[in-house]
Amino acid sequence: MSTRNYLWRRVFSLLLLIIITVNAPVGASSAVAAESTAEVFETETLKIINHFDYYTDSISPLTDKTMSKSEITEAIAPYGKYLGTPGMPIYAYRDAMEQKWEDVTERNKKFTDVEMDLEKRYTYNSLVNIMKKLSRIDGVNLYKIGKSTENRDMYAIEVDIPSDAEKDTIILTGTIHARETAGCTYILKELVDLLQDNSAKARKTLSRTRFVAVPCVNPDGREGVCYNPETYSYKKGELWKATTSGTDINRNFPGLSWSQLKKGYDKSDYLSTSPDKLYYPGPFAGSAPETRAMMKFLYHYVVIEKAAMYIDYHQQGRIMYTEKPWCSSEQRKLSKDAADHFKEFLNNGQKKSSKNKYTAVKEDKEYGLNGVGSTMTDYACSIANGSKYSRAYGFNVYVTKTNEYPLIMIPRLDDTRKKLVEAPNPTLITFTFEIGWGKDSLGYSAKARSLIADEYTTFHYDKALFEMSEYVHGLRG
Numbered sequence: 001m002s003t004r005n006y007l008w009r010r011v012f013s014l015l016l017l018i019i020i021t022v023n024a025p026v027g028a029s030s031a032v033a034a035e036s037t038a039e040v041f042e043t044e045t046l047k048i049i050n051h052f053d054y055y056t057d058s059i060s061p062l063t064d065k066t067m068s069k070s071e072i073t074e075a076i077a078p079y080g081k082y083l084g085t086p087g088m089p090i091y092a093y094r095d096a097m098e099q100k101w102e103d104v105t106e107r108n109k110k111f112t113d114v115e116m117d118l119e120k121r122y123t124y125n126s127l128v129n130i131m132k133k134l135s136r137i138d139g140v141n142l143y144k145i146g147k148s149t150e151n152r153d154m155y156a157i158e159v160d161i162p163s164d165a166e167k168d169t170i171i172l173t174g175t176i177h178a179r180e181t182a183g184c185t186y187i188l189k190e191l192v193d194l195l196q197d198n199s200a201k202a203r204k205t206l207s208r209t210r211f212v213a214v215p216c217v218n219p220d221g222r223e224g225v226c227y228n229p230e231t232y233s234y235k236k237g238e239l240w241k242a243t244t245s246g247t248d249i250n251r252n253f254p255g256l257s258w259s260q261l262k263k264g265y266d267k268s269d270y271l272s273t274s275p276d277k278l279y280y281p282g283p284f285a286g287s288a289p290e291t292r293a294m295m296k297f298l299y300h301y302v303v304i305e306k307a308a309m310y311i312d313y314h315q316q317g318r319i320m321y322t323e324k325p326w327c328s329s330e331q332r333k334l335s336k337d338a339a340d341h342f343k344e345f346l347n348n349g350q351k352k353s354s355k356n357k358y359t360a361v362k363e364d365k366e367y368g369l370n371g372v373g374s375t376m377t378d379y380a381c382s383i384a385n386g387s388k389y390s391r392a393y394g395f396n397v398y399v400t401k402t403n404e405y406p407l408i409m410i411p412r413l414d415d416t417r418k419k420l421v422e423a424p425n426p427t428l429i430t431f432t433f434e435i436g437w438g439k440d441s442l443g444y445s446a447k448a449r450s451l452i453a454d455e456y457t458t459f460h461y462d463k464a465l466f467e468m469s470e471y472v473h474g475l476r477g
């Protein structure tokens with residue numbers, strides 16, 4: 001925990017104490033006082049979530065300095081045609097940052113063993129029930145963090161087992177893409193097994209690492225693909241990635257290149273304008289309620305809590321995407337080293353000659369200029385570097401004392417770094433796991449589940465949380 005967070009928490013605890021003391025009627029018995037203490041119980045996280053002004057903190061203080069469309073068009077002409085698409089409306093941004101979190105931790109229920117079998121079929125509700133059962137363990141908190149397009153509750157689970165050690169925070173997210181069901185089940189299985197492991201190694205991991213996860217970012221899409229795959233296919237054999245309304249959440253974040261460029265930097269345009277096709281980014285940035293819930297979640301853990309590492313679990317060809325163009329060279333170096341380390345870790349025991357091993361792939365080198373960098377990890381990186389939402393642009397921008405710079409105006413962050421507002425999390429590591437090999441492992445057929453269950457142990461996901469904890473702890477020296 002950083003000093004700043006520690007101070008925040010101290011201030012909130014003190015304020016609560018004062019409120020409780022002031023509200024207690026004269027001569028109130030200690031029993032009554034104890035009861036009112038119980039009523040206002042807030043987890044450490046909720047003490048911040050319920051009182052901190054995320055909206056004001058995350059918005060640019062400048063409002064009227066917009067570059068003209070022609071100025072931007074001219075500046076980025078070498079890279080592509082500027083489309084000037086409308087950004088995220090302020091009401092939607094406010095909605096994102098004012099998401100209420102509800103504590104649904106089952107504190108007073110008895111813990112019973114929880115099992116997770118990757119070959120079994122789980123509905124979203126049964127996965128939620130697994131999280132609820134885990135939340136009966138002391139230090140495991142469960143929050144509703146928002147609603148999906150079809151009004152399902154979205155959940156974040158926080159594993160923060162009481163300990164005296166200073167903890168590193170690791171963020172895990174999964175299944176933002178409907179057909180990539182392994183992210184959600186892997187993250188849950190990893191947590192289920194770690195939390196019930198009594199070994200010294202497991203205790204050490206839990207004592208020095210806080211894991212926070214949204215295992216299933218796209219519950220509607222997942223349910224659609226799992227239980228109605230005929231309906232949720234783009235064409236035969238091509239399962240859905242989007243929400244059930246067609247928006248690819250991982251193209252919907254308000255990075256400035258959300259649908260901003262046509263024929264971007266050495267790439268053909270691949271964002272679609274139709275919800276029934278792959279890569280439809282939504283009618284406007286931040287249009288999907290899932291995006292908004294994740295924006296607050298990420299702002300909290302990346303900017304306020306200063307997480308050490310963020311891994312987004314996807315499913316496509318045993319690749320790890322790293323070195324985000326949205327990051328500083330320091331973050332890119334840290335992320336590359338981490339991705340290389342975890343590549344070796346996952347591939348351990350594989351034949352040298354095997355073609356089906358994990359590979360780490362560098363993302364485009366020009367910052368944001370391919371016109372599509374609106375993924376969840378791109379957004380996390382941009383806020384880690386101090387980008388703020390601009391009312392004028394409707395996108396996140398970098399801010400100096402006098403100007404707002406749309407992200408597409410900054411091809412290399414390092415060149416401008418010195419002039420910008422301070423980066424709140426300059427050492428954030430981000431990369432993605434792309435689990436599985438081939439189309440057969442996508443979706444939720446018996447065959448897909450069997451392939452994914454094999455992959456889990458063959459590529460050591462059963463030991464991945466230990467390794468993550470060890471790795472980020474080692475970085476602190």
Ligand SMILES: [Zn+2]
Binds near residue numbers: 177180314315316
């Ligand atoms: Zn994906």
